[in-house]
Amino acid sequence: MELVFATNNLNKLREVQEMLSNSIKILSLKDINCYDEVDETENSLEGNAKLKANYITKNFGYNCFADDTGLEVESLDGKPGVYSARFAGEPVNAENNMQKLLSELKNKTNRKAQFRTAVCLNIEGKQFLFEGICKGEILTKKQGEKGFGYDPIFKPEGFKESFATMSSEEKNKISHRGIAIQKLVEFLNNYK
Numbered sequence: 001m002e003l004v005f006a007t008n009n010l011n012k013l014r015e016v017q018e019m020l021s022n023s024i025k026i027l028s029l030k031d032i033n034c035y036d037e038v039d040e041t042e043n044s045l046e047g048n049a050k051l052k053a054n055y056i057t058k059n060f061g062y063n064c065f066a067d068d069t070g071l072e073v074e075s076l077d078g079k080p081g082v083y084s085a086r087f088a089g090e091p092v093n094a095e096n097n098m099q100k101l102l103s104e105l106k107n108k109t110n111r112k113a114q115f116r117t118a119v120c121l122n123i124e125g126k127q128f129l130f131e132g133i134c135k136g137e138i139l140t141k142k143q144g145e146k147g148f149g150y151d152p153i154f155k156p157e158g159f160k161e162s163f164a165t166m167s168s169e170e171k172n173k174i175s176h177r178g179i180a181i182q183k184l185v186e187f188l189n190n191y192k
């Protein structure tokens with residue numbers, strides 16, 4: 001089965017590719033000659049995941065899925081959430097986003113946070129949603145060099161170190177996106 005993963009984020013593409021069995025072939029946007037930027041204008045992760053998947057299905061005709069991920073920090077009432085990519089403004093910059101978050105949490109004792117991923121699958125005219133959550137906390141300083149985005153300052157629950165110290169295989173087993181994609185894969189394996 002061929003499925004387009006509607007993302008421009010190559011880190012995400014690599015993480016997901018590593019998780020899928022050979023029976024599912026992932027096509028990137030480049031593979032289908034799509035160089036368009038789809039603005040994430042919805043105010044929920046689910047809304048943005050649908051927006052991206054629907055754009056590809058409507059304009060390119062492929063079965064496809066898209067995800068949207070946000071980092072929800074408890075003491076900031078769920079911020080940056082759906083605005084995680086542009087938390088420190090444009091152009092998107094992971095370092096600036098992390099510094100802004102660290103400074104907003106400077107005097108806070110509650111550092112609980114969760115990554116949440118919504119995945120939208122469009123297949124043969126039908127639409128399905130999947131969710132993955134990874135609970136954890138925001139560290140007081142960066143740790144590790146791997147991963148991307150907020151990984152150096154996010155420590156998943158039950159682990160001693162940040163996501164950025166883990167191999168992508170380790171991260172995929174417990175991460176928000178990993179969990180959502182596992183649900184997607186299980187669904188596809190039982191489809192039809």
Ligand code: ITT
Pocket residue numbers: 006007008009012067068069070071084085086092094097147148149150151163175177
């Ligand atoms: P696409 O919309 O093209 O898929 P994106 O980079 O905009 O790629 P998202 O909207 O899903 O990705 O994610 C919003 C931001 O959340 C992203 O820019 C990262 O900073 C952060 N993020 C997402 N997944 C993450 C992860 O697994 N680890 C750390 N940060 C992550």
